[in-house]
Amino acid sequence: MLIIGESLNGTIETVGRAILDRNETYLRNLVKAQHEFGADYLDVNAGVAGGNEVEDLPWLTQIVQEEVLTPLMIDSANPEALKAALSVYRHSESPILNSVSGEEEKWNKLCPVLEEKGCKVVVLLMDDRGIPKTVDQRMSIAQILFTRLTKLNIPPEDIYFDPLLLSVAVEPAAGVVALETIRRLRSSYPDSHVICGLSNVSMGLPGRKLINRTFLTMAICAGMDALLLDVRDQALLSSIYASKILINQDPYCLDFLNAYREKRILV
């Protein structure tokens, strides 16, 4: 299970402000905190209204690298910003590029970058027609992109499919569609990974943390093995530990028991 810290994200108001103000202390503390809570990777997203991502993303990437030795997920909708950030990336473990999709223009811009840098990559299961309603449409986008990435010599294990989770408040079938997509991805691409941004699922509802946590255990059961989340959320982390023993991914329950003794499990 790969745990990625989501909190360094310019669309979060306080973080966005810190990026615009070049408030390094705030950002460094946020990086350190996520590292201490055990994130395997850290997501770095510098997208903020009024900023310039092509400068901000590499700047932020360097700040993180000065602070901790954690590999990074470089996150932007702007191909130029991604390119700029990858050029300053220096960890020995490959970065995860977040993201490509079936959107042609974006793909055409990122394809040479992927070819040159050979990084891991998140694949959003959407294309120029938007986010598909059905599982079948999502799977056909997965098929197209898997073929393209393999042709670029990106191995299956470096591909992270994102089934795209929508809000159940607006799309009642959003949870079921995502879970079924996860199941199908795991059986069609057993060497690849499935990643999911959890918090969308509860948008517009009260009690969001409970809903997110409940979906998390369902998604882990369906085969999700990479998680983008707030690593400081102890209840969420506790659910991951418990889920792992229940699907036999924690031999002798050692991780769970150690975390329990260290009082990191919320019961």
Add this chain to the structure above:
Amino acid sequence: MIGREKLYALLTQGKVEEVREWTCGALNNGESAETVLKEGFIQAMDRIGLRFKSGEIYIPEVLLAARAMHAGMEVLKPILSRSTTKWSKKVAIGTVKGDLHDIGKNLVGMMLEGGGFEVIDLGIDVSAEKFVEAIEVHQPQIVGLSALLTTTMREMKTILEAIEKAGLKKKVKTIVGGAPLNEQFARGIGADGYAADAASAVEIVASLLEMNLRGPSC
């Protein structure tokens, strides 16, 4: 007198069939379609919108009511469109070019319809040319632009400039919204209004049109 409380109760419970019957009943009792719309539906949906904004009820409950309202509107629309008075104001909405996110935009559309506006949904990935063309064809009073990405929010400026260049700035008011935006950005690109969420979109549209939704029928 129309049974406002009854309609409000039916809408909040999402009773599609009963709302249709209630609407036909009100018309059979001699109420005009305009009265049923304004004193019945708009006021009821406005109450629902206020409860949503105050956090008392949630999106699924608004959608449930909106769906029931549609059943009533299907009865009213053919009659309203025959009458000579303009029965509603039009709002054209769309997600800007390069952006394919439509959940927020759809929600705004449903809330606006609930508020009694006629909504023309231009869809996703809408270019400046398409916005301009839609304004010329449909002649809405308000145009709403949505963007969810920091990369696509810049497109809003392009679209607003195109609207101005086409000489339509005086004919139509513009509002913008989407997760990465804020009031300052909206003002900076010259939009007439900024909507932080779906409920405030309805209020802003109403205030731009200087309409008082809360008062008695206009």
